[in-house]
Amino acid sequence: MxxxxxxxxxxxxxxxxxxxxxxxxxxxxxxxxxxxxxxxxxxxxxxxxxxxxxxxxxxxxxxxxxxxxxxxxxxxxxxxxxxxxxxxxxxxxxxxxxxxxxxxxxxxxxxxxxxxxxxxxxxxxxxxxxxxxxxxxxxxxxxxxxxxxxxxVHRANVVWTNPKTLQKAGIDAAKAPATVDAWIADLTKLQAAGVKAPLAISKGFAQEMLVEAVLLGELGTDAFNGLWDGKTDWAGANVTAALNKYKTLLTFTNVDRENIDWPDALQYVNKGQAGYTLMGDWVAAQQLSDGVKETDYTYWPSPGTAGTFQFLADxxxxxxxxxxxxxxxxxxxxxxxxxxxxxxxxxxxxxxxxxxxxxxxxxxxxxxxxADWKKDKIAPSCAHGSACSAGQNNDILSALSQFSGAQDVAKLQTALGTALKTS
The missing domain is CATH 3.40.190.10 (Periplasmic binding protein-like II)
Structure with a gap:
């Protein structure tokens, strides 16, 4: 290798x-x-x-x-x-x-x-x-x-919400959108309600986690897992469609996403400046450490991934x-x-x-x-090492950083496939 x-x-x-x-x-x-x-x-x-x-x-x-x-x-x-x-x-x-x-x-x-x-x-x-x-x-x-x-064991595919912000746009914070498309529809509602950055995100691995969540939600567990063991083609039309939806999600994010880390993105949600952020369940400990009440936020598996536990393990x-x-x-x-x-x-x-x-x-x-860990299907995370090597992950992070600016889906898709073949 x-x-x-x-x-x-x-x-x-x-x-x-x-x-x-x-x-x-x-x-x-x-x-x-x-x-x-x-x-x-x-x-x-x-x-x-x-x-x-x-x-x-x-x-x-x-x-x-x-x-x-x-x-x-x-x-x-x-x-x-x-x-x-x-x-x-x-x-x-x-x-x-x-x-x-x-x-x-x-x-x-x-x-x-x-x-x-x-x-x-x-x-x-x-x-x-x-x-x-x-x-x-x-x-x-x-x-x-x-x-x-x-x-x-940590869970990666978790969305964290601000119920009060979502309520202003007529969105039920306790109910996860069933699909990525349904999530995009809710993000559109938030934007129309005056929320400047409906989806808060940060640099580096946070963007990789969002890509993985979209791929998992769109492809399903088995095909997503196949991306890492060679059974699913990175050049497939289903991957192209998922990456285009990731591109759409970026239009709802904060303009400083390349300059902040995940706790800052979380604070956008806590302060009502965003409706959602996607981040691993270490957020629960962060909220506890910051004194944020459990009634002030909700959480659910990322859209389309209910019944799948995307794991990582320190x-x-x-x-x-x-x-x-x-x-x-x-x-x-x-x-x-x-x-x-x-x-x-x-x-x-x-x-x-x-x-x-x-x-x-x-x-x-x-x-x-x-409870979910015991009953759900299991999927790995490249962003957190359970799905790919450090060298592969470095190449993927580089490709996503470039995509954050240029947003060329075809180029990103090729780079992701190349990373898994050659790293």
């Missing part, structure tokens, strides 16, 4: 590499202290993500007393900053004890580069082969092996030649444990990967998500 980590390395200038190297592993001490350190590399530096990490650490400190947690989080960029630092560390042969990654195809580049070890045996050792649902294990298995342990790896492998295994055991997943997910806004979690331990949204 061409591309992969080399693409990540290529974007870093020599000066950039020098700058980020100082931010890398923080556990390079010497002596007995270093032998106990478990350096955990994440992008969970603040908000609900940091609170979730703190929950995991509290369980690790109790159950792994022989080891010391060392926080090596890198903030910003929805993980993009952290991934650049990690790429430098791995290329330099200085892997941390463990690093955060999205479970599934995103790991292919690390696997090809020989930078992560197979942890399939740990699934049996820790009882995860029975604690995790089979559909999740199948989704994150790469060529018959598993290379990470998920801490959670997970942790066992790096090849990483620091303190025995301590790392204790961390991985904590990540997969019932206690660890409860401590993490009740604060993170995600749901546990384990099937034996108790729904009443979680807030309202997570209870609903847990």
């Amino acid at each position: 061409r591309g992969g980590l080399s693409k990540t390395f290529a974007v870093l200038s020599a000066a950039g590499l020098l700058a980020v190297s100082a931010c890398g592993n923080s556990g390079d001490d010497s002596g007995d202290t270093a032998s106990k350190n478990v350096t955990v590399f994440t992008w969970w530096a603040d908000g609900g993500e940091k609170a979730g990490l703190d929950g995991l650490v509290s369980v690790f400190d109790t159950n792994c007393k022989d080891y010391k947690f060392v926080n090596s989080a890198v903030a910003g960029g929805a993980g993009s900053n952290a991934k650049q630092v990690l790429a430098n560390d791995l290329q330099s042969g200085k892997p941390p004890s463990t690093f955060q990654a999205h479970a599934g195809a995103e790991l292919k580049d690390y696997i090809t580069a020989g930078q992560v070890d197979d942890v399939s045996g740990l699934y049996k050792d820790f009882g995860l082969d029975t604690a995790f649902p089979k559909n999740l294990i199948d989704q994150i298995t790469v060529e018959g092996k598993i290379y990470s342990i998920p801490a959670n 997970s942790f790896t066992l790096p090849t030649n990483g620091q303190n492998p025995e301590g790392t295994k204790c961390w991985l055991k904590t990540v997969g444990s019932a206690e660890g997943q409860k401590a993490f997910n009740t604060k993170k806004g995600s749901i546990p990967a384990r099937s034996d979690a108790v729904p009443t331990d979680y807030p309202k949204y997570q209870q609903a998500a847990m």
Whole structure:
């Protein structure tokens, strides 16, 4: 496979590499202290993500007393900053004890580069082969092996609304439009009612998530999943039609979409400056952290995707030649444990990967998500690593950034198909 980590390395200038190297592993001490350190590399530096990490650490400190947690989080960029630092560390042969990654195809580049070890045996050792649902294990298995342990499951295909804003346009916020076309009709109503940006969106992966939601809603689960395993043709007329509807959706979005991040888009909705935003269910934790009342927003699966759970999973790896492998295994055991997943997910806004979690331990949204996870069809997300490799995702993000300006559907469709064939 061409591309992969080399693409990540290529974007870093020599000066950039020098700058980020100082931010890398923080556990390079010497002596007995270093032998106990478990350096955990994440992008969970603040908000609900940091609170979730703190929950995991509290369980690790109790159950792994022989080891010391060392926080090596890198903030910003929805993980993009952290991934650049990690790429430098791995290329330099200085892997941390463990690093955060999205479970599934995103790991292919690390696997090809020989930078992560197979942890399939740990699934049996820790009882995860029975604690995790089979559909999740199948989704994150790469060529018959598993290379990470998920801490959670997030849902990507969620629309968040402002009921008061929708009500002004005569729209029922509790009822999801059945199709993308019906959603476009509602967006038109909002625009006519004077809402300047009916659909709030942000840069980068948020646009990729919207494209995926439209493709999923228009193609259906099986054909959408086929886009990632080669069974569905990216050049097909159904893909063309879906991308044209994505182009239409962009006409209802905020003009600063290339300059803001997803929390800013969410604030447009909260302030009544937009009716909708599409974002993963970490929004629930953000709303809780911001003190937004549950009565002030509603949520539902993106139009046309009811009955499908588009998933992603934050997970942790066992790096090849990483620091303190025995301590790392204790961390991985904590990540997969019932206690660890409860401590993490009740604060993170995600749901546990384990099937034996108790729904009443979680807030309202997570209870609903847990029920859907058990009954819905499952679809992966390229934007969040479960459907495609990092190299493929880089190419897709580049194509979408170009499309945000030029909006040439034929060019976008060709670029998406090429990304999956050549990256």
